[in-house]
Amino acid sequence: MKTPLRSVLILAVGVLTSATFLLADEGMWMPQQIPELAARLRAMGFEGDPAAFADLTGQPMGAIVSLGGCTASFVSPEGLIVTNHHCAAGALQYNSTPERNLLVDGFLARTREEEISNGPGARVFVTTSVKEVTDAITGKIDPKLDDRRRYELVDRRIKDRVAACEQGGLRCRVEAFFGGLKYFEIAQLEIQDVRTVYAPAAGIGNFGGETDNWRWPRHTGDWSFFRAYVGRDGKPAPFAKDNVPYQPARWLKLQPAGVKEGDLVFVVGYPGRTERQQTYAEVQETTEWSFPRFIKTSEEQIAILEALGKSDPALQIKAAGRLRGLNNYLTNRRGMLEGLVQGGILVKKEQNEKELAAWIAADPVRQKQYGDVLPALAALQAESERTRERDAVLTSLFGASTLLNAAHTAYRLSLEKAKPNDLDREAEFQQRNWSRIREAQERAQRTLDPRIDRALLRWAMGYAAALPADQRISGLDKQAGLTPGMTKADAEHAIEACLERLFAGTKLAEKDVRLGLLGETTAQIGASEDPIVILALALDPLFQANRDAYKRRQGAASRLRPRYMQALLAKAGGLVAPDANSTLRVTFGTIKSKPGPDGIRWEAFTTLKGIEQKNTGQGEFDAPKRELAAIQALRSGQLKTPYLVPALGDVPVDFLSTVDTTGGNSGSPTLNGKGELVGLLFDGTYDTIASDFLYDPVNTRSIHADARYMLWVMSEVDGADRLIQEMGVGR
Amino acid sequence: MKTPLRSVLILAVGVLTSATFLLADEGMWMPQQIPELAARLRAMGFEGDPAAFADLTGQPMGAIVSLGGCTASFVSPEGLIVTNHHCAAGALQYNSTPERNLLVDGFLARTREEEISNGPGARVFVTTSVKEVTDAITGKIDPKLDDRRRYELVDRRIKDRVAACEQGGLRCRVEAFFGGLKYFEIAQLEIQDVRTVYAPAAGIGNFGGETDNWRWPRHTGDWSFFRAYVGRDGKPAPFAKDNVPYQPARWLKLQPAGVKEGDLVFVVGYPGRTERQQTYAEVQETTEWSFPRFIKTSEEQIAILEALGKSDPALQIKAAGRLRGLNNYLTNRRGMLEGLVQGGILVKKEQNEKELAAWIAADPVRQKQYGDVLPALAALQAESERTRERDAVLTSLFGASTLLNAAHTAYRLSLEKAKPNDLDREAEFQQRNWSRIREAQERAQRTLDPRIDRALLRWAMGYAAALPADQRISGLDKQAGLTPGMTKADAEHAIEACLERLFAGTKLAEKDVRLGLLGETTAQIGASEDPIVILALALDPLFQANRDAYKRRQGAASRLRPRYMQALLAKAGGLVAPDANSTLRVTFGTIKSKPGPDGIRWEAFTTLKGIEQKNTGQGEFDAPKRELAAIQALRSGQLKTPYLVPALGDVPVDFLSTVDTTGGNSGSPTLNGKGELVGLLFDGTYDTIASDFLYDPVNTRSIHADARYMLWVMSEVDGADRLIQEMGVGR
Numbered sequence A, B: 001m002k003t004p005l006r007s008v009l010i011l012a013v014g015v016l017t018s019a020t021f022l023l024a025d026e027g028m029w030m031p032q033q034i035p036e037l038a039a040r041l042r043a044m045g046f047e048g049d050p051a052a053f054a055d056l057t058g059q060p061m062g063a064i065v066s067l068g069g070c071t072a073s074f075v076s077p078e079g080l081i082v083t084n085h086h087c088a089a090g091a092l093q094y095n096s097t098p099e100r101n102l103l104v105d106g107f108l109a110r111t112r113e114e115e116i117s118n119g120p121g122a123r124v125f126v127t128t129s130v131k132e133v134t135d136a137i138t139g140k141i142d143p144k145l146d147d148r149r150r151y152e153l154v155d156r157r158i159k160d161r162v163a164a165c166e167q168g169g170l171r172c173r174v175e176a177f178f179g180g181l182k183y184f185e186i187a188q189l190e191i192q193d194v195r196t197v198y199a200p201a202a203g204i205g206n207f208g209g210e211t212d213n214w215r216w217p218r219h220t221g222d223w224s225f226f227r228a229y230v231g232r233d234g235k236p237a238p239f240a241k242d243n244v245p246y247q248p249a250r251w252l253k254l255q256p257a258g259v260k261e262g263d264l265v266f267v268v269g270y271p272g273r274t275e276r277q278q279t280y281a282e283v284q285e286t287t288e289w290s291f292p293r294f295i296k297t298s299e300e301q302i303a304i305l306e307a308l309g310k311s312d313p314a315l316q317i318k319a320a321g322r323l324r325g326l327n328n329y330l331t332n333r334r335g336m337l338e339g340l341v342q343g344g345i346l347v348k349k350e351q352n353e354k355e356l357a358a359w360i361a362a363d364p365v366r367q368k369q370y371g372d373v374l375p376a377l378a379a380l381q382a383e384s385e386r387t388r389e390r391d392a393v394l395t396s397l398f399g400a401s402t403l404l405n406a407a408h409t410a411y412r413l414s415l416e417k418a419k420p421n422d423l424d425r426e427a428e429f430q431q432r433n434w435s436r437i438r439e440a441q442e443r444a445q446r447t448l449d450p451r452i453d454r455a456l457l458r459w460a461m462g463y464a465a466a467l468p469a470d471q472r473i474s475g476l477d478k479q480a481g482l483t484p485g486m487t488k489a490d491a492e493h494a495i496e497a498c499l500e501r502l503f504a505g506t507k508l509a510e511k512d513v514r515l516g517l518l519g520e521t522t523a524q525i526g527a528s529e530d531p532i533v534i535l536a537l538a539l540d541p542l543f544q545a546n547r548d549a550y551k552r553r554q555g556a557a558s559r560l561r562p563r564y565m566q567a568l569l570a571k572a573g574g575l576v577a578p579d580a581n582s583t584l585r586v587t588f589g590t591i592k593s594k595p596g597p598d599g600i601r602w603e604a605f606t607t608l609k610g611i612e613q614k615n616t617g618q619g620e621f622d623a624p625k626r627e628l629a630a631i632q633a634l635r636s637g638q639l640k641t642p643y644l645v646p647a648l649g650d651v652p653v654d655f656l657s658t659v660d661t662t663g664g665n666s667g668s669p670t671l672n673g674k675g676e677l678v679g680l681l682f683d684g685t686y687d688t689i690a691s692d693f694l695y696d697p698v699n700t701r702s703i704h705a706d707a708r709y710m711l712w713v714m715s716e717v718d719g720a721d722r723l724i725q726e727m728g729v730g731r
Helices: A031-043 A050-054 A089-094 A134-139 A147-168 A279-313 A313-340 A345-361 A364-372 A373-385 A389-401 A402-417 A431-444 A450-465 A474-480 A487-504 A512-517 A521-528 A533-571 A610-612 A627-634 A686-692 A709-718 A721-726 B030-041 B050-054 B088-095 B133-136 B147-168 B279-313 B315-340 B347-360 B364-369 B372-385 B388-400 B402-417 B432-445 B450-465 B474-480 B488-505 B511-518 B523-525 B530-570 B608-614 B625-635 B684-693 B708-716 B720-724
Strands: A064-066 A071-074 A080-083 A126-130 A171-176 A184-193 A192-201 A224-230 A266-271 A585-592 A598-601 A605-609 A653-656 A669-671 A677-684 A702-706 B062-066 B071-074 B080-084 B124-132 B173-176 B182-191 B191-201 B224-230 B266-268 B585-590 B600-601 B605-607 B652-657 B668-669 B677-684 B702-706
Touching: A031 A585, A031 A677, A031 B030, A050 A653, A064 B625, A071 A266, A080 A677, A089 A313, A134 A147, A134 A184, A147 A184, A147 A533, A184 A224, A266 A677, A279 A313, A279 A345, A279 A373, A279 A450, A313 A345, A313 A686, A345 A364, A345 A533, A345 B315, A364 A533, A373 A533, A389 A402, A389 A450, A389 A533, A389 B388, A402 A431, A402 A450, A402 A512, A402 A521, A450 A474, A450 A487, A474 A487, A474 A585, A487 A533, A487 B133, A512 B182, A521 A533, A605 A610, A605 B702, A610 A653, A627 A709, A627 B224, A653 A709, A677 A686, A677 A709, A702 A709, A702 B224, A702 B605, A709 A721, B030 B585, B050 B147, B050 B652, B071 B266, B080 B677, B088 B315, B133 B147, B133 B182, B147 B173, B147 B182, B147 B530, B182 B224, B191 B364, B266 B677, B279 B315, B279 B347, B279 B372, B279 B388, B279 B450, B315 B450, B315 B684, B347 B364, B347 B372, B347 B530, B364 B530, B388 B402, B388 B450, B388 B530, B402 B432, B402 B450, B402 B488, B402 B511, B402 B523, B450 B474, B474 B530, B474 B677, B488 B530, B523 B530, B585 B684, B605 B608, B608 B625, B625 B708, B652 B708, B677 B684, B677 B708, B702 B708, B708 B720
Parallel strands: none
Antiparallel strands: A064 A071, A064 A126, A071 A080, A080 A224, A126 A184, A171 A184, A192 A224, A266 A585, A266 A669, A598 B600, A605 A653, A653 A702, A669 A677, A677 A702, B062 B071, B062 B124, B071 B080, B080 B224, B124 B182, B173 B182, B191 B224, B266 B585, B266 B668, B605 B652, B652 B702, B668 B677, B677 B702
């Protein structure tokens, strides 16, 4: 499935040049670029007004929202939202117990009163404006400013803009596009009370599981419904019992007549990140180091979590979300790596960069303008690679242990809070984020278990112990008595002793203790005797040193990368979509079958028949009995349904299209040419994954759940007629 | 792969009624039926003369030959023959040693002198005439004759016809069609010196092995080349160094331009056996007893042979052919059973028979004509079922041990030779078969090993020991000291003691001893002290009793079944093809893709790309390095080939068609509308297997090796240009 994005990305600027067309259906377009694509859209049969897509508060754009990692859309005037089942996994897990596992059994609120809170931290973001602010961010910078100061200046200008923008009560961001060639300020309404309304059972919402993930033919009913709530005054407010449904200005109309092969479809959403404009050196590091390391470490963590899950069902629930994420990314990264290596993307990238270098060298003006850029970016890259093993291990220590990370977050917050001017604080610790930081610790309680924490920290410390002598994490070495060149057995012994001390002494597994720590001063935290707090402080100097180095490199990149992009764009000519950066984008294509392995054509639609064929009654292929009964009733003629498509002889389940999407697009509405909802984007095919690095015009396909399957399940299997009526679909 | 037939089948008569059309592409037509299908052929785009197919000595029919289990065709005026690789497995095994395994490495004779004998018993049959002889066989039979005598009469009339026919130096058979409603006399030229000319490596000829067997997409290069040799006088003669290539009157022209999706293709060959006209009770026994038993016993024998093969490479070669056959039939029977049960064929058969019974009952004339037939056939069936467990075990004792079977054959031969009139002898022991019986023992030496014989006999005796008290094989019980109700451990102990005695004392593993035995009289054999001969004699009384019962039932069937067929045909109306019975048939259809599992379409052609995709470099997916290098050379543009099809962007490998084929069709030439060779039939898709019982007009597909792949491999991989030139294909 597409990867929901949990973190907001930092780098990357939309620009309109001329109006020639790119290959095929490539392009995660900024909404304001769409009117320039009018000729292409008309050629594809679009009869509407392309300018509609540039109006963020109009129809359909005003209905599209972000969940902060996934996309969703309003589908009723009463704040009903549809997104993917896998985007609801966190909320379902939050509300699950060993006795009542909503992730497995699904959930349906029979009345509004039964709709359950997704917990603190759950958000719905409605983009209300996108404004170009390039001059405000990068205009008039003294070229002699050193890189570190340059970073601070850009960072401060961004904070200034955000602060000014948020005066109006909205949530704002300033995002770089085209590697900082352009900046845009995005304002969003931030709804804070989000509730789960309906999710199918895992046997529908996650049918096929990891086996079918990123695969075709697919038979997953990957949808869930939320509802946005606001205070009685109509303004965003944290969860409160007497909040009322939010009334969006726009919502999508569901089109039960559906779509067919060859139809034009749009997907509007928040794609997270693509790397199509990276340098060859960057792609090379990803191919040769980052992804192989990621795959290895993910496999190891999965093995640890699966073993823990088998030992105790409670741990299984707590680890479920993390495991699903690890597995999903693991498959994703394997697919990326296959595309980069066997698929020949790395070789093509090298070739492209050679051509760019030759194009620059071929003209004295261009040489003067861009001649230094590629070597300078390569040097920056080389610098960061020098200590990458150590730096990755440091990151994984914090990633492994929720407790260690909580302690470190509290310490960093105390440092930043001490600064009197909010604009001087690190962006993530500005006052606007304080309540989020608390909410994160509250949510963490549902997935936290010292047994998981300890097992993963043991694993991460094992990597630290094995680091070469010139790349040690000295804070950890001292705390755990590790030295370079220790035997593996000695290191394991030392780590086990350290863990015993840490987990015997810590109180951070208690939520109130962690929340209390978030209120303490630097001095108070420095005086803590909690061994995990002490470890976090011991690790902080290296963390800060790395962060300083990062800021300096980012300052340099903010000088260099816009010029690299200028060269790339000038060479390419025509209209180019910027790399995805978690901002609102529009992509379009057609519903189309796909060449599979030799001798196989993957058809554009799957049907209920495939559920019958794949169902084994257990594990990942365990369709609910009531669904199988409904299929039987359909086959026997006992049941009639308007969602059966005569040409298919069956109810459609999922379909393929050529739209260009990536992680973060999960839950995006699939719209027909009239802007009506006909499906939900939820995945891409395996060989599409590497399109994040280089778009493949022949093989790239997105996978959508068909709205007719959703309606059929809602009416014939799950009894969600209340919602069908609310969406205005009559039988 | 299609199952080559090793035995000649006994039962089943072609009849032409009116000229309406059957569903889809069903029908393994007798050549003389083809002119009646002219309208249908023209509708499919055929521009030739349908009457050509009725001329068995004309073009193309005169070029089609039988290998006695597989089909093949002449492809040059010098007796060059093309068939499947899997039809050449026996010949390749016969010429293999542990040092030089032709089954694995392939074989290419660089000159005529290097062409190697396929061994004694290898045959090429050229059908020269087919004559209806129904009256001669079934005319004027006293209706009061009892069934046993009726059998003898029909049997004697057949022998008389065969003897008269063979006066001309040909090999003749009289075959029943439509269950004995019609009889035809078939005369064949029998060429006895057959030599292997070329076979690709297993990595081409058996690429995909058992994993891909009966599957699509397929990438098997299932071809081999033989050459027919005759005496210097041009007449058939056993192998002799100075024999000369046979010069056939007709040979197929190879069409290197190939075919495309939608094209009409013909397959001419010797399909072995279909059961579309069986009664419900017969299909039911097959479904509920025969096939499940067959699957279980095959799995057990495969396990025994695989274990032996692992213990010694020499045993692996000796067991290879038997294993390949067991595995192939195992998959076949599983597919049949799936079609019969899950595919609903058994239910449909029951329905069809109820309709037939109702149709008979609905009319007094019909009731008088046919009313007794179904119950009487059911009673015959029930009778044979009473001792089926015992009878199957007796058969498997002889099947398990080549030595035991050799002893029993010699004993039966001695009994029959004692009869002065050849026409009184059992058909298989008539003088015309004596040399074949010797050849079989000569060939057996290559696959025979007492370790295999003993292991399989142990297994079969285990079944005999477990038989119920009322179905014992008393001859074996006495020899091995088995009693009903013995514990399993006691039985195993007794069997082991018996085997020890049998194999310590027998000399039958020596070829000369077995050949000597074939020359002995009944008295001489009866005096033998060889313990395996003694066991064979002990088993013979039950064998003879079973054979008598069989003859009586066959006599009854020869009364009943023709009337059952008359009823079936009268009810069906129109032109109907008789069930396959190893006689020459013509089938036709179009090259067509096929619906796969939900969301998948199986394309009509596979290409070299699939070989690259599937190749793992080991086991069943181990394409020769020189083939992979040739594909690389093609990809890089170093190699040009006329066999690359622009629409596919590659060289085609295998293709699907709707032609109706079964086991025995293996090696059949696939002809275009002009009668030119464009491929070789070698298999059907898995869900096609059960079409032997009921043709499925939607899913039935045959699998063909594309002649262009064959030519590409011959020229670019195997260096068989001598043969390409001989076939008259220029580059």
